[in-house]
Amino acid sequence: MPTIVLPAAVREILDRLTAAGFAAYVVGGCVRDSLMGRLPGDWDICTAAPPETTLALFAATHRPLPTGLKHGTVTLFQAGTPYEVTTFRTEGAYSDGRRPDSVRFVSEVTEDLARRDFTVNAMAYHPDSGLVDPFDGQGDLSRRLLRCVGHAETRFLEDALRLLRALRFAASLGFALESETAKALRALAGSITRVSPERIFSELTKLLCADGAAAVLARHPTLLFALIPELERQVGLDQRNPHHCHRLWEHTLAVLAATPARPALRLAALLHDVAKPFCFTVDRHGVGHFYGHPEEGAERTEEILRRLRCPNQLREQVTRLVLWHDERTPAELPAVRRLVRDVGWATLPDLLALQRADTLGQSPQMLEQKLARVDGVEALLDQVRRERLCCTVAELAIDGGELLALGCPGGPAVGRLLSVLLDEVIEGRLDNSRAALSAAATELLRRELPG
Ligand code: CTP
Numbered sequence: 001m002p003t004i005v006l007p008a009a010v011r012e013i014l015d016r017l018t019a020a021g022f023a024a025y026v027v028g029g030c031v032r033d034s035l036m037g038r039l040p041g042d043w044d045i046c047t048a049a050p051p052e053t054t055l056a057l058f059a060a061t062h063r064p065l066p067t068g069l070k071h072g073t074v075t076l077f078q079a080g081t082p083y084e085v086t087t088f089r090t091e092g093a094y095s096d097g098r099r100p101d102s103v104r105f106v107s108e109v110t111e112d113l114a115r116r117d118f119t120v121n122a123m124a125y126h127p128d129s130g131l132v133d134p135f136d137g138q139g140d141l142s143r144r145l146l147r148c149v150g151h152a153e154t155r156f157l158e159d160a161l162r163l164l165r166a167l168r169f170a171a172s173l174g175f176a177l178e179s180e181t182a183k184a185l186r187a188l189a190g191s192i193t194r195v196s197p198e199r200i201f202s203e204l205t206k207l208l209c210a211d212g213a214a215a216v217l218a219r220h221p222t223l224l225f226a227l228i229p230e231l232e233r234q235v236g237l238d239q240r241n242p243h244h245c246h247r248l249w250e251h252t253l254a255v256l257a258a259t260p261a262r263p264a265l266r267l268a269a270l271l272h273d274v275a276k277p278f279c280f281t282v283d284r285h286g287v288g289h290f291y292g293h294p295e296e297g298a299e300r301t302e303e304i305l306r307r308l309r310c311p312n313q314l315r316e317q318v319t320r321l322v323l324w325h326d327e328r329t330p331a332e333l334p335a336v337r338r339l340v341r342d343v344g345w346a347t348l349p350d351l352l353a354l355q356r357a358d359t360l361g362q363s364p365q366m367l368e369q370k371l372a373r374v375d376g377v378e379a380l381l382d383q384v385r386r387e388r389l390c391c392t393v394a395e396l397a398i399d400g401g402e403l404l405a406l407g408c409p410g411g412p413a414v415g416r417l418l419s420v421l422l423d424e425v426i427e428g429r430l431d432n433s434r435a436a437l438s439a440a441a442t443e444l445l446r447r448e449l450p451g
Contacts, residue, residue, distance in 0.1 A: 001130045002138075004034040009078040010043045013058075013085065014126060020057055022049035024085075025109055025124035025132065032120045035141055036173070045085045046124060048107050054085050071103050088112035094159040110134050117155055117162045118169060118181075119147045146175045152184035160191045163223050164203040170220075171210035177220065189222040197309040200227065204308070208266035214257035221249075228304055231270070233277035240288030245363040248276055254361035255354075264314055265350050268321035269357060271301045298323035320347050325354050331376025337384060337426045339377070340391035352378055390425050390432040393418045398437040406441050417441060 006014070010026060017024035024047040030040035047054065051066065054074045058064045062076035062083075072087030090111055091100035106112060109124050109132055116122040119135040131138070135149050146169050148155040148162075156162050163185055170177055177185065192200065204227065207213055217224055225232040237248035246254060252273055259269040275296035281289050301322045305315040320343065329339045343351060352374055359370040383389070390396060398421065400414040408417055421437055421444075424430035430440055 002035055004031065004125050004127070006127060007043065009081065010045070010083065011127065012078075013045055013062075013076060013083060016057055017045075017047050017049055017054070017085075018126075020049065020053070022047050022053070023088075023109060023126075024049070025126045027109075027113075027124040028116070028121050031123045031125050031131075032137070032141070034125075035123075035138065043083055045083060046088055046109065046112055047085055048088055048109075049085075050105060051087055054087075068099070071099055072105060089115070091115045091158065093157075100158075114149060116149055117159075117165060119149055120169070120173075120175075122149045140175075140178070144173070144175045145178045146170045146173070146181060147178035148181045148184065152181045153188060156184055156188045157191070159195075160188070161195045161199055161203060163188060163192050164195075164200065164207060167216050167220060167223060168203060168207040168210060171207055171212040171216040174212050182220065185220065186222050189226045192223060192226050197307070201308045201310055205263045205267070208256070208270060209261040209263060211261070213266070214253040217256070218250075218253050227308070228270075228274075230274050230300060230304065234273070237277055237280070238288075239276075239290075240282060240286060242287070243362050243366070246361065248273060251361045255357045258357035258360040260353055262350070264317045264321065265353055265357075267305070267310070267314070267318045268301075268325065268350070268354050271304065271318065272297065272322050272325045272354065272358065274300050274304070274322070294323050294326045297325075317347060317350070320344075321350055321354055324351055325358060327351075328373065329377055331373055331380060333380055333383070333389075334427050336377055336380040337389060337391045340381070340384060341422070341426070348381060352381075390422070393422050395432070396422055396425065396437060397432050397434045398441065402434075402438065403441055406438060407445055408441070417444060420444060 004026070006026060014024045014026070024045060026043055027046040028044050030043045033040040049057070051069050051072050051074050055064045055066060058076050062078060065075045067073050067075040067084070072089050074085050076083045076085060088106045088109055088111060089103040090106055092102035094100050113122040113124060113132065113134055119137040119140045121137070122135050123137040124132040140147050146166060166177060166181060166185055169175065207216075221235070231249075231252070234249040234252055239246075239248055239251070244251060252270065255272065256266060256269040259265045273290075273293065275293040276290045279290045279293040279296055281291065283289060298319050302315065302319045305318060310318070324343055324347070327339070329335050340348065355374050356371065359367065359374065362370070384391060396418060400418065403414050403417055404410060408414055421430065421440060424440060425432045430436055
C-alpha cells in the first residue's frame with residue numbers, strides 16, 4: 001500500500017472531520033502527483049460532511065469561506081494557504097461550462113470518485129485507511145496512460161473542457177491517451193467550442209507550456225485544429241525550400257518543442273508561421289517562398305488571439321514576436337541598436353529564444369551560422385545594455401523642447417528631427433551629448449529640416 005506524506009495542516013483538517021464522525025480524504029491531483037513522486041501544487045480534500053458542517057467545524061480556526069456552497073465547496077485557510085474541502089457528490093451536466101447544473105451530495109467516497117475525469121485523478125487517500133482507487137488509477141500511472149473514468153464520451157460531454165485537460169495531462173505527465181479516450185476525444189473535438197473562451201485559453205496555455213506539448217499535439221492535433229482551424233492548413237505542406245527539412249506542421253511542432261516553456265513564447269512558436277500556407281508561392285526553379293508571411297502572420301495571430309480572449313498584453317507580445325520572428329538582424333552594433341529601437345527591450349529576450357528555436361526546426365545545413373548570428377546579436381545586446389548605448393528617442397540627450405528653442409518648427413517636424421538625430425547616434429556618427437546634438441540640430445535646421 002503506498003504511503004503519502006501529508007502536510008501537517010492537511011492532516012489536521014482530515015483529523016477534525018473524522019473526529020466529528022465524517023469520512024475525509026485528500027483527493028485528485030495531489031494524490032496523483034504524490035504517487036508520481038511530484039510535489040502537489042495544492043491539496044484538495046473531500047468529505048462526507050455537509051458544507052454547513054465544515055463551515056461550523058472550522059469557523060473558529062480556519063476562516064472558512066463558502067466558495068461554492070451549492071456545489072459543496074468550502075475553502076479553509078491555514079497560514080494563508082487555501083484548502084478546498086468538498087462534500088462527496090455526484091454531478092449533472094455542465095451547461096454553463098464551469099460548474100455542474102445540479103449536484104447531489106452522497107455518503108460514499110467511491111460515488112464521488114466516479115464523477116471525476118480521469119482514473120489517475122480519481123483516487124482518494126487517508127493515512128489510516130490508505131488509497132481508495134476503484135478505477136485502477138495506480139495501474140494507469142504505472143502504464144503511463146490517461147484514461148477517462150467509465151465511458152469516455154460521457155465524461156467529455158459532461159464538461160468539454162476535459163478534452164483539453166486530457167491533452168494537458170498527457171503532455172505534462174508524459175502519458176499516452178488510452179485508445180477509447182483518444183477515440184472519444186477525436187469524435188467530440190468540435191464540442192470544445194461550447195466551453196467559454198476564457199477557460200479554453202487558460203487550459204490551452206497550460207497545455208502549450210507542458211513538457212510534452214509538441215509530442216502530444218503531433219499525435220492528437222484534431223482538438224487544436226477545432227480551436228485554430230488556420231493551423232490545419234500546415235499539415236502536409238512541403239515547404240520546397242533548402243532551409244527546411246520538415247513539412248510545415250512538423251516544423252511548427254519542432255519549434256514548439258525547442259522554445260522555453262513561457263506562455264508568450266509557446267504561443268508565438270505555435271503561430272509564428274500561421275500565414276505561411278496563405279503566402280506560399282513556388283518560383284520557376286521549383287523553390288517555395290512565403291513572402292510577407294511575418295506581416296500576415298501577425299495580423300492572423302492578433303485575430304486568433306482576440307478570438308481566444310487572450311489577455312491584451314500577452315496578445316500584443318505574441319503578435320510582436322510573430323511579426324519580427326524572421327528578422328535576420330546582422331550581428332553588428334548599429335543594426336542591433338535599431339532592433340532595440342524597433343522591437344523594444346521587453347520583447348527582445350523572447351525574440352532571440354524564438355529565433356533559436358525556429359533555427360533548430362530547420363535544415364541542419366547552415367545551422368551553425370544561423371545560431372552564431374543569434375549569439376552575436378545577443379552579445380551585442382549585452383554590450384548595449386552594459387554601456388547604456390542610446391537606442392531610442394527617449395534616451396537622446398536632447399528633447400523636443402530644446403529643439404523648439406533652437407528654432408525647430410512645432411508639430412511633426414520635432415519628431416522627424418529627433419529621429420534623424422537618433423539615426424546619426426545609432427550609426428555612430430554623432431555623440432549622444434547635449435552639445436553634439438544641439439550643434440547637429442542647428443546645422444540641420446539651417447539646411448532646412450529634411451523629410
Ligand atoms: N475534475 C474533474 N473534471 C474537471 C475538473 C476537475 O473531474 N473538469 C476533478 C479531478 O478529479 C481533478 C480534481 O477535480 O483531479 C481537481 O481539479 P483541478 O484542480 O483542476 O486539477 P488537478 O487534478 O488538481 O491538477 P492540477 O492541479 O495539476 O491542475
